[in-house]
Amino acid sequence: MSLHVLERSNDSKVANAVKVSGKGKVDPRIKNAFGLLAGLEGSCIGATGVCLENCYAGESGNGSELYYPSVKALVTRNFEALRDASLDDMVGMLRAMMADFVTDCDKWSAPKFFRIHWDGDFFSPRYVHAWSVIVAEFPEVQFWVYTRVPSAAVYLHGKRLANLGLYFSGDRDNVDTARRMGELGINVAYVADKFVDGKAVFPKAVRCPENNRALPRISPEGSACARCRLCVEGRRSVLFSFTKS
Numbered sequence: 747m748s749l750h751v752l753e754r755s756n757d758s759k760v761a762n763a764v765k766v767s768g769k770g771k772v773d774p775r776i777k778n779a780f781g782l783l784a785g786l787e788g789s790c791i792g793a794t795g796v797c798l799e800n801c802y803a804g805e806s807g808n809g810s811e812l813y814y815p816s817v818k819a820l821v822t823r824n825f826e827a828l829r830d831a832s833l834d835d836m837v838g839m840l841r842a843m844m845a846d847f848v849t850d851c852d853k854w855s856a857p858k859f860f861r862i863h864w865d866g867d868f869f870s871p872r873y874v875h876a877w878s879v880i881v882a883e884f885p886e887v888q889f890w891v892y893t894r895v896p897s898a899a900v901y902l903h904g905k906r907l908a909n910l911g912l913y914f915s916g917d918r919d920n921v922d923t924a925r926r927m928g929e930l931g932i933n934v935a936y937v938a939d940k941f942v943d944g945k946a947v948f949p950k951a952v953r954c955p956e957n958n959r960a961l962p963r964i965s966p967e968g969s970a971c972a973r974c975r976l977c978v979e980g981r982r983s984v985l986f987s988f989t990k991s
Contacts, residue, residue, distance in 0.1 A: 749827075749835055749838050749839050749842070750823070750827035750839055751823060751825060751839075751842070751843075752780070752824050752828075752839050752840065752842070752843040753820050753823065753843075753878060754777035754778065754779065754780055754843060754846075754847060755777055755779045755780065755781050755817075755820065755821075755864060756773070756774040756777050756779070757774065757778075757779040757861065757864045757867075758772075758773070758774055758963050758964040758969060759956060759963050759964065759969055759970050759971055760779055760861045760864065760969055760970075760971040760972070760978075761773075761774035761775070761776070761778065761968070761969040761971075762776055762778045762851070762856050762857050762858070762859050762860075762969075762970060762972055763775040763776050763851075763854050763857075763968075764964060764965075764966065764968055764969065766914040766966050771966060772963070772964050774969070775854055775856070775963075776807055776850045776851060776854060776856055777847070777850070778847065778860050778861065778863055779860070779861040780824070780843070780860070780861070780863065780951070781803070781820070781821045781824065781863060781864045781865030781939060782825040782863065782865060782866025782867070782869070783811070783818070783821045783822045783825040783865075783866055783867050784801055784804030784805075784809070784811060784821070784865050784867075785798065785801070785804045785805065788804070788821075788822075788825055788866060788869075789866040789867050789868070789869040790804070790867045790869075790893040790894070791867065791868075791869055791895060792867060792893065792894035792896070792898075792920075793812070793824050793867075793894060794894065794917055794919035794920050795919050796917040796918060796919045796937070797894060797915070797917060797919075800937075800988055801879060803821075803864065803865035803866075804865070805811055805818075808939035810863065810865070811865070815817070818867075819942050821865050821866060821959075824866075825866065825869075826923065827839060828873060829869070831923070832872075833872050833875060833876055836872065836873060836876035837876045837879050837880065840876055840880045841880060841883065844860070844880055844883075844884050844887065847887070848886070848887065852868050853945070856890065857888075857972070858883050858886055858887045859887065859888040859889070859890070859975075859978050860887050860888070860889050860890075861890055861891070861971075862877060862889055862890070862891035863891055863892070863893070866896035867893055867894060867895055867897045867898075868893050868957075871897065871901070872964075874895075874897075874898045874901050874902065875901075877891075877902075878901070878902060878905050878907065881905075881907045881909060881910050882905075882907060884909075885908075886909075886910055887909060888909050888911070888978055888979065889907075889910045889911065890910065890911030890912070890977050890978050890979075890980060891911070891912060891913065892911070892913040892914075892915045892935050892977075893912075893913070893915060894913060894914070894915045894916075894920065896914070896923055896926075896927065896963075899912060899913075899914040899927055899932050899989075900927075900930065900932070901930075901950050903930065903931065903932050906922070908914070909977055910980070911933075911977055911978055911980025911981075912932060912933060912980055912982075913933045913934065913935040913977065913980070913983075913984070914927035914928075914932050914933070914934050914935070915934075915935050915937070916934050916935065916936040916937070916947075916948075917936065917937050917938070918938065921936075921947060924936060924947075924948075925947075928948070928983065933980055933982060933983045933984070934948055934951065934983040934984075935977070935983070935984050935985075935986065936948050936951060936984075936985055936986070937978060937985075937986040937987070937988065938985070938986075938987060938988070939983055939987065939988050940987050940988075940989055940991055941953050941958065941987045941988055941991065944985040944986070944987065945985065948983055948985065950982070950983065951982065951983035951984055951985045952976065952982060952983075952984055952985065953984070953985050953987075954973065954976075954984050954985065954986050955970065955974050955976075956970035956971070956974070956976075957985075957990055958987070958990065959990060961973055961974060964988060
């Protein structure tokens with residue numbers, strides 16, 4: 747029986763290569779992100795109230811899944827394919843997807859970095875394990891991921907995967923857990939109403955330059971994440987602001 751073909755997504759903020767049209771429009775060239783259905787009914791088993799209310803992807807936060815039916819259909823297909831799959835089948839599906847990504851990068855001589863979960867999260871220990879296998883199998887790819895699932899963050903941190911930028915996602919609803927993750931040496935991506943609020947909780951964290959309007963989301967010079975690479979390479983904890991102030 748053939749395995750389901752998982753579908754990658756474009757995300758202008760994280761694109762590893764861009765294309766510029768004759769009219770100056772800039773778009774991602776390669777799909778270098780992967781998403782799953784968001785929300786408690788989907789893959790976000792660690793979602794907080796703050797997360798659900800403000801999610802840029804899920805329906806609960808009036809995100810992409812609500813306004814773009816094709817996006818919701820895509821992440822739903824991915825989630826349904828993986829939700830009850832065996833470990834071997836999960837790894838097989840993810841492996842095939844990443845092999846296609848590497849082929850695309852080689853075709854366009856693009857740097858190989860890939861965001862796990864632009865939408866959704868780790869929904870089971872088996873699924874976390876599957877991704878740890880894939881990250882280890884593709885050392886030429888720099889992966890990065892944010893998760894609100896403490897057990898997933900601890901497990902992946904313990905794997906010491908050199909090509910994985912790992913972040914625990916924190917907000918005021920799970921701030922105590924975020925602090926514990928930080929004490930374990932896990933980077934924290936903390937979101938607050940304002941940057942000053944986040945800085946008060948995690949004073950050593952730095953502001954996301956795109957969220958802080960210091961870098962455009964995408965430009966002919968590349969995407970914000972490609973130009974910054976702080977999260978891509980997991981260099982230190984980072985702050986986000988709902989108000990961008």
